[in-house]
Amino acid sequence: MIPAKENxxxxxxxxxxxxxxxxxxDEEYPVVCMDEQPMQLIKETRQPLPCEPGKPARYDYEYERNGTANHFLFTEPKAGWRKVSVRPTKTRRDWATEIxxxxxxxxxxxxxxxxxxxxxxTHTVGALYETFEPAEAKRLADRIDIRYTPKHGSWLNVAEIELSVLTxxxxxxxxxxxxxxxxEVTAWMNHRNESQSGVDWHFTTSEARIKLKRLYPQYQMN
Incomplete structure:
Protein backbone atom coordinates (compact mmCIF):
# COMPACT_ATOMS: atom_id res chain seq x y z
CA MET A 1 0.00 0.00 0.00
CA ILE A 2 1.35 3.41 -0.98
CA PRO A 3 0.93 6.08 1.74
CA ALA A 4 -1.84 8.60 1.17
CA LYS A 5 0.32 11.61 2.03
CA GLU A 6 3.93 12.75 2.21
CA ASN A 7 6.27 10.36 3.95
CA ASP A 26 28.40 -7.01 -11.11
CA GLU A 27 29.06 -10.60 -10.07
CA GLU A 28 31.21 -9.33 -7.21
CA TYR A 29 28.26 -7.35 -5.81
CA PRO A 30 25.09 -9.23 -6.85
CA VAL A 31 21.72 -7.68 -6.02
CA VAL A 32 19.49 -10.37 -4.50
CA CYS A 33 15.89 -9.89 -3.38
CA MET A 34 14.25 -12.08 -0.73
CA ASP A 35 10.77 -12.57 0.58
CA GLU A 36 8.91 -15.28 2.45
CA GLN A 37 5.40 -16.67 2.44
CA PRO A 38 3.51 -19.03 4.76
CA MET A 39 1.27 -21.77 3.40
CA GLN A 40 -1.40 -24.00 4.89
CA LEU A 41 -0.89 -27.71 4.20
CA ILE A 42 -4.11 -29.50 3.25
CA LYS A 43 -4.87 -33.23 3.22
CA GLU A 44 -7.73 -34.79 1.31
CA THR A 45 -10.37 -36.61 3.40
CA ARG A 46 -11.48 -38.61 0.34
CA GLN A 47 -9.56 -39.82 -2.68
CA PRO A 48 -9.97 -37.34 -5.58
CA LEU A 49 -11.42 -38.69 -8.83
CA PRO A 50 -9.03 -38.26 -11.77
CA CYS A 51 -9.85 -36.67 -15.12
CA GLU A 52 -11.90 -38.65 -17.61
CA PRO A 53 -12.91 -37.85 -21.19
CA GLY A 54 -15.41 -35.01 -20.88
CA LYS A 55 -15.01 -34.81 -17.09
CA PRO A 56 -12.58 -32.71 -15.06
CA ALA A 57 -10.83 -33.99 -11.94
CA ARG A 58 -13.15 -33.93 -8.93
CA TYR A 59 -12.34 -33.18 -5.31
CA ASP A 60 -14.45 -33.39 -2.18
CA TYR A 61 -15.09 -30.02 -0.56
CA GLU A 62 -14.04 -31.38 2.83
CA TYR A 63 -10.37 -31.33 3.76
CA GLU A 64 -8.07 -31.76 6.73
CA ARG A 65 -5.58 -29.13 7.84
CA ASN A 66 -2.11 -30.59 8.19
CA GLY A 67 0.03 -27.81 9.64
CA THR A 68 1.86 -25.00 7.89
CA ALA A 69 5.08 -24.41 6.01
CA ASN A 70 7.06 -21.34 4.98
CA HIS A 71 8.78 -20.48 1.70
CA PHE A 72 12.04 -18.53 1.75
CA LEU A 73 12.56 -17.17 -1.76
CA PHE A 74 15.74 -15.51 -3.03
CA THR A 75 16.06 -14.14 -6.55
CA GLU A 76 18.73 -12.28 -8.49
CA PRO A 77 16.66 -10.43 -11.13
CA LYS A 78 19.49 -9.53 -13.50
CA ALA A 79 20.74 -13.13 -13.59
CA GLY A 80 17.31 -14.75 -14.03
CA TRP A 81 17.96 -16.94 -11.00
CA ARG A 82 15.89 -17.86 -7.99
CA LYS A 83 16.04 -20.28 -5.06
CA VAL A 84 13.16 -21.43 -2.87
CA SER A 85 13.57 -23.25 0.43
CA VAL A 86 10.67 -24.77 2.34
CA ARG A 87 10.82 -24.84 6.14
CA PRO A 88 8.27 -25.73 8.81
CA THR A 89 8.89 -22.45 10.67
CA LYS A 90 9.87 -18.83 9.94
CA THR A 91 11.99 -17.89 12.94
CA ARG A 92 15.04 -15.65 13.14
CA ARG A 93 17.21 -18.77 13.18
CA ASP A 94 15.52 -20.03 10.03
CA TRP A 95 16.28 -16.76 8.26
CA ALA A 96 19.89 -16.70 9.50
CA THR A 97 20.45 -20.27 8.31
CA GLU A 98 19.09 -19.34 4.89
CA ILE A 99 21.42 -16.34 4.73
CA THR A 122 13.45 -11.67 11.74
CA HIS A 123 15.40 -10.04 8.89
CA THR A 124 18.26 -8.51 10.88
CA VAL A 125 21.98 -8.94 11.37
CA GLY A 126 21.16 -9.62 15.00
CA ALA A 127 19.56 -12.89 13.92
CA LEU A 128 22.98 -14.06 12.72
CA TYR A 129 24.42 -13.52 16.19
CA GLU A 130 21.49 -15.39 17.75
CA THR A 131 22.16 -18.38 15.50
CA PHE A 132 25.96 -18.64 15.13
CA GLU A 133 28.97 -18.05 17.32
CA PRO A 134 30.27 -14.45 17.17
CA ALA A 135 33.15 -14.93 14.71
CA GLU A 136 30.91 -16.76 12.25
CA ALA A 137 28.11 -14.23 12.63
CA LYS A 138 30.59 -11.38 11.96
CA ARG A 139 31.98 -13.18 8.90
CA LEU A 140 28.50 -13.46 7.43
CA ALA A 141 27.48 -9.93 8.41
CA ASP A 142 30.55 -8.51 6.67
CA ARG A 143 29.45 -10.07 3.38
CA ILE A 144 25.87 -8.84 3.29
CA ASP A 145 24.46 -5.35 2.79
CA ILE A 146 20.77 -5.32 3.74
CA ARG A 147 18.58 -2.69 2.07
CA TYR A 148 15.02 -2.58 3.40
CA THR A 149 11.98 -1.71 1.35
CA PRO A 150 9.69 0.92 2.94
CA LYS A 151 7.01 -0.14 5.36
CA HIS A 152 3.89 -0.85 3.28
CA GLY A 153 6.15 -0.80 0.19
CA SER A 154 6.68 -4.50 -0.40
CA TRP A 155 5.67 -3.98 -4.06
CA LEU A 156 9.19 -2.61 -4.50
CA ASN A 157 10.64 -6.05 -3.78
CA VAL A 158 11.15 -8.15 -6.93
CA ALA A 159 10.98 -11.29 -4.77
CA GLU A 160 7.30 -10.53 -4.17
CA ILE A 161 6.74 -10.82 -7.93
CA GLU A 162 8.45 -14.21 -7.93
CA LEU A 163 6.32 -15.40 -5.02
CA SER A 164 3.21 -14.35 -6.94
CA VAL A 165 4.34 -16.41 -9.94
CA LEU A 166 5.13 -19.38 -7.69
CA THR A 167 1.67 -19.21 -6.15
CA GLU A 184 6.79 -29.42 -6.14
CA VAL A 185 8.48 -26.10 -5.36
CA THR A 186 11.91 -27.46 -6.33
CA ALA A 187 10.54 -28.67 -9.68
CA TRP A 188 9.03 -25.21 -10.31
CA MET A 189 12.29 -23.51 -9.33
CA ASN A 190 14.43 -25.69 -11.61
CA HIS A 191 12.13 -25.19 -14.59
CA ARG A 192 12.02 -21.43 -14.11
CA ASN A 193 15.79 -21.20 -13.70
CA GLU A 194 16.37 -23.29 -16.82
CA SER A 195 14.18 -20.92 -18.82
CA GLN A 196 16.21 -18.00 -17.41
CA SER A 197 13.05 -16.06 -16.65
CA GLY A 198 13.99 -12.65 -15.31
CA VAL A 199 12.37 -9.36 -14.36
CA ASP A 200 12.62 -6.27 -16.55
CA TRP A 201 12.22 -3.51 -13.97
CA HIS A 202 11.39 -0.10 -15.49
CA PHE A 203 10.22 2.08 -12.60
CA THR A 204 13.05 4.50 -11.70
CA THR A 205 13.74 7.20 -9.13
CA SER A 206 13.12 9.92 -11.73
CA GLU A 207 9.69 8.50 -12.51
CA ALA A 208 8.89 8.10 -8.82
CA ARG A 209 9.53 11.82 -8.25
CA ILE A 210 6.88 12.59 -10.86
CA LYS A 211 4.26 9.86 -10.40
CA LEU A 212 4.53 9.76 -6.60
CA LYS A 213 5.20 13.45 -6.06
CA ARG A 214 2.63 13.61 -3.26
CA LEU A 215 4.86 11.40 -1.09
CA TYR A 216 7.77 13.84 -1.13
CA PRO A 217 7.85 16.23 1.84
CA GLN A 218 7.71 19.93 1.00
CA TYR A 219 10.80 21.86 2.03
CA GLN A 220 11.54 25.53 2.56
CA MET A 221 14.57 27.29 1.08
CA ASN A 222 16.41 29.47 3.62
Whole structure:
Protein backbone atom coordinates (compact mmCIF):
# COMPACT_ATOMS: atom_id res chain seq x y z
CA MET A 1 0.00 0.00 0.00
CA ILE A 2 1.35 3.41 -0.98
CA PRO A 3 0.93 6.08 1.74
CA ALA A 4 -1.84 8.60 1.17
CA LYS A 5 0.32 11.61 2.03
CA GLU A 6 3.93 12.75 2.21
CA ASN A 7 6.27 10.36 3.95
CA UNK A 8 9.99 11.07 4.07
CA UNK A 9 10.94 7.66 5.43
CA UNK A 10 9.01 5.87 2.68
CA UNK A 11 10.61 8.04 0.00
CA UNK A 12 14.14 7.53 1.33
CA UNK A 13 13.92 3.75 1.31
CA UNK A 14 12.05 3.69 -2.00
CA UNK A 15 14.74 5.73 -3.76
CA UNK A 16 17.48 3.57 -2.25
CA UNK A 17 15.91 0.39 -3.65
CA UNK A 18 15.09 1.95 -7.04
CA UNK A 19 18.66 3.18 -7.46
CA UNK A 20 20.01 -0.29 -6.65
CA UNK A 21 17.84 -1.81 -9.38
CA UNK A 22 19.54 0.50 -11.90
CA UNK A 23 23.07 -0.66 -11.08
CA UNK A 24 25.01 -2.45 -13.79
CA UNK A 25 25.34 -6.17 -13.23
CA ASP A 26 28.40 -7.01 -11.11
CA GLU A 27 29.06 -10.60 -10.07
CA GLU A 28 31.21 -9.33 -7.21
CA TYR A 29 28.26 -7.35 -5.81
CA PRO A 30 25.09 -9.23 -6.85
CA VAL A 31 21.72 -7.68 -6.02
CA VAL A 32 19.49 -10.37 -4.50
CA CYS A 33 15.89 -9.89 -3.38
CA MET A 34 14.25 -12.08 -0.73
CA ASP A 35 10.77 -12.57 0.58
CA GLU A 36 8.91 -15.28 2.45
CA GLN A 37 5.40 -16.67 2.44
CA PRO A 38 3.51 -19.03 4.76
CA MET A 39 1.27 -21.77 3.40
CA GLN A 40 -1.40 -24.00 4.89
CA LEU A 41 -0.89 -27.71 4.20
CA ILE A 42 -4.11 -29.50 3.25
CA LYS A 43 -4.87 -33.23 3.22
CA GLU A 44 -7.73 -34.79 1.31
CA THR A 45 -10.37 -36.61 3.40
CA ARG A 46 -11.48 -38.61 0.34
CA GLN A 47 -9.56 -39.82 -2.68
CA PRO A 48 -9.97 -37.34 -5.58
CA LEU A 49 -11.42 -38.69 -8.83
CA PRO A 50 -9.03 -38.26 -11.77
CA CYS A 51 -9.85 -36.67 -15.12
CA GLU A 52 -11.90 -38.65 -17.61
CA PRO A 53 -12.91 -37.85 -21.19
CA GLY A 54 -15.41 -35.01 -20.88
CA LYS A 55 -15.01 -34.81 -17.09
CA PRO A 56 -12.58 -32.71 -15.06
CA ALA A 57 -10.83 -33.99 -11.94
CA ARG A 58 -13.15 -33.93 -8.93
CA TYR A 59 -12.34 -33.18 -5.31
CA ASP A 60 -14.45 -33.39 -2.18
CA TYR A 61 -15.09 -30.02 -0.56
CA GLU A 62 -14.04 -31.38 2.83
CA TYR A 63 -10.37 -31.33 3.76
CA GLU A 64 -8.07 -31.76 6.73
CA ARG A 65 -5.58 -29.13 7.84
CA ASN A 66 -2.11 -30.59 8.19
CA GLY A 67 0.03 -27.81 9.64
CA THR A 68 1.86 -25.00 7.89
CA ALA A 69 5.08 -24.41 6.01
CA ASN A 70 7.06 -21.34 4.98
CA HIS A 71 8.78 -20.48 1.70
CA PHE A 72 12.04 -18.53 1.75
CA LEU A 73 12.56 -17.17 -1.76
CA PHE A 74 15.74 -15.51 -3.03
CA THR A 75 16.06 -14.14 -6.55
CA GLU A 76 18.73 -12.28 -8.49
CA PRO A 77 16.66 -10.43 -11.13
CA LYS A 78 19.49 -9.53 -13.50
CA ALA A 79 20.74 -13.13 -13.59
CA GLY A 80 17.31 -14.75 -14.03
CA TRP A 81 17.96 -16.94 -11.00
CA ARG A 82 15.89 -17.86 -7.99
CA LYS A 83 16.04 -20.28 -5.06
CA VAL A 84 13.16 -21.43 -2.87
CA SER A 85 13.57 -23.25 0.43
CA VAL A 86 10.67 -24.77 2.34
CA ARG A 87 10.82 -24.84 6.14
CA PRO A 88 8.27 -25.73 8.81
CA THR A 89 8.89 -22.45 10.67
CA LYS A 90 9.87 -18.83 9.94
CA THR A 91 11.99 -17.89 12.94
CA ARG A 92 15.04 -15.65 13.14
CA ARG A 93 17.21 -18.77 13.18
CA ASP A 94 15.52 -20.03 10.03
CA TRP A 95 16.28 -16.76 8.26
CA ALA A 96 19.89 -16.70 9.50
CA THR A 97 20.45 -20.27 8.31
CA GLU A 98 19.09 -19.34 4.89
CA ILE A 99 21.42 -16.34 4.73
CA UNK A 100 24.43 -18.54 5.51
CA UNK A 101 23.44 -20.94 2.73
CA UNK A 102 22.97 -18.01 0.33
CA UNK A 103 26.41 -16.60 1.02
CA UNK A 104 28.42 -19.81 1.30
CA UNK A 105 26.69 -22.02 -1.26
CA UNK A 106 25.20 -19.68 -3.86
CA UNK A 107 27.63 -16.74 -3.74
CA UNK A 108 30.89 -18.04 -2.22
CA UNK A 109 33.04 -15.80 -4.43
CA UNK A 110 31.04 -12.57 -4.19
CA UNK A 111 32.66 -9.73 -2.32
CA UNK A 112 29.33 -8.52 -0.98
CA UNK A 113 25.71 -9.55 -1.54
CA UNK A 114 23.26 -6.64 -1.66
CA UNK A 115 20.07 -8.03 -0.12
CA UNK A 116 16.74 -6.30 -0.70
CA UNK A 117 14.08 -7.43 1.79
CA UNK A 118 11.21 -6.15 3.89
CA UNK A 119 11.14 -5.01 7.51
CA UNK A 120 10.17 -8.21 9.32
CA UNK A 121 11.84 -8.36 12.73
CA THR A 122 13.45 -11.67 11.74
CA HIS A 123 15.40 -10.04 8.89
CA THR A 124 18.26 -8.51 10.88
CA VAL A 125 21.98 -8.94 11.37
CA GLY A 126 21.16 -9.62 15.00
CA ALA A 127 19.56 -12.89 13.92
CA LEU A 128 22.98 -14.06 12.72
CA TYR A 129 24.42 -13.52 16.19
CA GLU A 130 21.49 -15.39 17.75
CA THR A 131 22.16 -18.38 15.50
CA PHE A 132 25.96 -18.64 15.13
CA GLU A 133 28.97 -18.05 17.32
CA PRO A 134 30.27 -14.45 17.17
CA ALA A 135 33.15 -14.93 14.71
CA GLU A 136 30.91 -16.76 12.25
CA ALA A 137 28.11 -14.23 12.63
CA LYS A 138 30.59 -11.38 11.96
CA ARG A 139 31.98 -13.18 8.90
CA LEU A 140 28.50 -13.46 7.43
CA ALA A 141 27.48 -9.93 8.41
CA ASP A 142 30.55 -8.51 6.67
CA ARG A 143 29.45 -10.07 3.38
CA ILE A 144 25.87 -8.84 3.29
CA ASP A 145 24.46 -5.35 2.79
CA ILE A 146 20.77 -5.32 3.74
CA ARG A 147 18.58 -2.69 2.07
CA TYR A 148 15.02 -2.58 3.40
CA THR A 149 11.98 -1.71 1.35
CA PRO A 150 9.69 0.92 2.94
CA LYS A 151 7.01 -0.14 5.36
CA HIS A 152 3.89 -0.85 3.28
CA GLY A 153 6.15 -0.80 0.19
CA SER A 154 6.68 -4.50 -0.40
CA TRP A 155 5.67 -3.98 -4.06
CA LEU A 156 9.19 -2.61 -4.50
CA ASN A 157 10.64 -6.05 -3.78
CA VAL A 158 11.15 -8.15 -6.93
CA ALA A 159 10.98 -11.29 -4.77
CA GLU A 160 7.30 -10.53 -4.17
CA ILE A 161 6.74 -10.82 -7.93
CA GLU A 162 8.45 -14.21 -7.93
CA LEU A 163 6.32 -15.40 -5.02
CA SER A 164 3.21 -14.35 -6.94
CA VAL A 165 4.34 -16.41 -9.94
CA LEU A 166 5.13 -19.38 -7.69
CA THR A 167 1.67 -19.21 -6.15
CA UNK A 168 -0.15 -18.99 -9.49
CA UNK A 169 1.89 -21.67 -11.25
CA UNK A 170 2.46 -24.17 -8.45
CA UNK A 171 0.42 -23.63 -5.30
CA UNK A 172 -3.21 -23.17 -6.37
CA UNK A 173 -4.21 -26.64 -5.15
CA UNK A 174 -4.18 -28.74 -2.02
CA UNK A 175 -0.75 -29.97 -0.97
CA UNK A 176 -0.78 -32.52 1.83
CA UNK A 177 2.64 -32.31 3.50
CA UNK A 178 5.93 -30.46 3.59
CA UNK A 179 7.78 -33.21 1.68
CA UNK A 180 5.37 -32.97 -1.25
CA UNK A 181 5.48 -29.20 -1.12
CA UNK A 182 9.28 -29.18 -1.22
CA UNK A 183 9.36 -31.49 -4.25
CA GLU A 184 6.79 -29.42 -6.14
CA VAL A 185 8.48 -26.10 -5.36
CA THR A 186 11.91 -27.46 -6.33
CA ALA A 187 10.54 -28.67 -9.68
CA TRP A 188 9.03 -25.21 -10.31
CA MET A 189 12.29 -23.51 -9.33
CA ASN A 190 14.43 -25.69 -11.61
CA HIS A 191 12.13 -25.19 -14.59
CA ARG A 192 12.02 -21.43 -14.11
CA ASN A 193 15.79 -21.20 -13.70
CA GLU A 194 16.37 -23.29 -16.82
CA SER A 195 14.18 -20.92 -18.82
CA GLN A 196 16.21 -18.00 -17.41
CA SER A 197 13.05 -16.06 -16.65
CA GLY A 198 13.99 -12.65 -15.31
CA VAL A 199 12.37 -9.36 -14.36
CA ASP A 200 12.62 -6.27 -16.55
CA TRP A 201 12.22 -3.51 -13.97
CA HIS A 202 11.39 -0.10 -15.49
CA PHE A 203 10.22 2.08 -12.60
CA THR A 204 13.05 4.50 -11.70
CA THR A 205 13.74 7.20 -9.13
CA SER A 206 13.12 9.92 -11.73
CA GLU A 207 9.69 8.50 -12.51
CA ALA A 208 8.89 8.10 -8.82
CA ARG A 209 9.53 11.82 -8.25
CA ILE A 210 6.88 12.59 -10.86
CA LYS A 211 4.26 9.86 -10.40
CA LEU A 212 4.53 9.76 -6.60
CA LYS A 213 5.20 13.45 -6.06
CA ARG A 214 2.63 13.61 -3.26
CA LEU A 215 4.86 11.40 -1.09
CA TYR A 216 7.77 13.84 -1.13
CA PRO A 217 7.85 16.23 1.84
CA GLN A 218 7.71 19.93 1.00
CA TYR A 219 10.80 21.86 2.03
CA GLN A 220 11.54 25.53 2.56
CA MET A 221 14.57 27.29 1.08
CA ASN A 222 16.41 29.47 3.62
Missing amino acids: GEFVARMEDVLDIYQWEY KALLDEEYPNAEMVILVCDNLN KQCLTRRIRDIETLSR
